[in-house]
Amino acid sequence: FKTYTDEETGQTIIAGMGELHLEIIIDRLKREFKVDCNTGAPRVAYREKPGHEVLNARGLFKRQTGGSGQYGDAIINMYPGEPGSGFVFENKIVGGVIPKEYIPSVGKGIEEALETGVVAGYPTLDVRVELVDGSYHDVDSSEVAFKVAGSLAIKEALRKSDPILLEPMMAVEVETPSEYMGNVMGGISSRRGMIQGQEERGSAIAIKANVPLSEMFGYATDLRSNTQGRASYTMQFAHYAPVPKNVAEEIIAKSAK
Missing domain, CATH: 3.30.70.870 (Elongation Factor G (Translational Gtpase), domain 3)
Structure with a gap:
């Protein structure tokens, strides 16, 4: 909680x-x-992830007025990470194209930008980023400018990566008298669930399935109705999985309102 x-x-x-x-x-x-x-x-706590790697994505932040300006320029390579790997930032800068005191700011800007993805504004999971190039200005560069540059670079990379919307999948186990097994399995299938297996437990049947969390709202009421109150269920988070295209379009449309 x-x-x-x-x-x-x-x-x-x-x-x-x-x-x-x-x-x-x-x-x-x-x-x-x-x-x-x-x-x-x-x-539902949806998530996003990049669809594929993107090389040489650039974030250029340049504000030059009459007085002191702001200048930050970062070029990155972005790779989808392994599930559960989180955010990994690697400095691959050779030479002094970006002074070392600004490099952590680039990483921080990227990490903060990943909290609001480009598909529907949900956090982006499991991304590895290499900082490979950039430039700076002797007077106008600052930690703030390079933080913004990092943010701009990762947003550019994500947009080019054909990003994917992910939804939480729940491991659901329903224990039901055998005569209601058909009703239970039909109910799971109608909620985009995938049956993983079943086993006998005395006179009851335990049905295991993976079901999107978004489809589980109201399930307790439906289960009682379909089994005359004689079935019970448990569920826990299993993993994130890509949202089907037609469902993703609805989620994206709602997030844009």
Whole structure:
């Protein structure tokens, strides 16, 4: 369970393992802590990732007016990382084309920019970046300018990489009397779920599946209805997977509003 404040809206966001987890927390807030809270619909924590490597993406930040200006120029190579590898930044600069005191600022600018991806504004996962070239100005360059240059470079690279929208997949296990197995499997399939296996447990059947989290809202109610209240289920996060194109288009359209 996590909680944080959305800086843009001022709303308090609570994050948990699923719809039921959040419902229990909200109930406790109201009942035990007497918090009169208005809650919105649950939101899915989508993610993004680059589709392929992009070489020599450039971020040039140049502001030169009457007085002192700003100048930062960074050229990067970007590679999709292995799942779970996070953000990796490597300095491959040869010579002094960028003074060494500005290089950490480039990395910081890239890392912060990855928090809002170019597909629908979701964090970008598992990216390896090499800083390979750039330039600076004796007077106008600064840490701030190179931080902006890093941000511009990674955004340029991501746009060129055919980025992919990812959704959280949940490992769902439903235990049901055997006579309702067909209903349960049909319900899972209707939610874009993939059956992974099943096993007998006495007179019951345990069905294992991977289902997108976005399709699990309201599942507890449907399961009770389809099994006369005799089935139960558990779920936990499994992994992120690419969102089908037609579904991704809907998500992107909503994020643009």
